[in-house]
Amino acid sequence: MDDSALTLDGNAIAGLLADVFNGAEVTAALRGCGSCGQLHAIGEHRLYRGPGFVLRCPGCDDVALTLIDADGHRSVRLTGTWSIRTPR
């Protein structure tokens, strides 16, 4: 079986990302990777789930986002260049 059939992508956490970014539709937003230099939509990034969520670059597997909900707080770490339009 092809593993890609079992892999989730950034589209799977569209609602969570919209919550983090003030209602913005983030999955179509572009991210420039600081490691491989490729440009990909957030929805194309591979999603890994553990205690939180990790998005990885589809080009080189570098970490693009970590998101953890714990102790009543949400911690978000972004790497690379994200271009996001949010509602005012």
Ligand SMILES: [Zn+2]
């Ligand atoms: Zn990359």
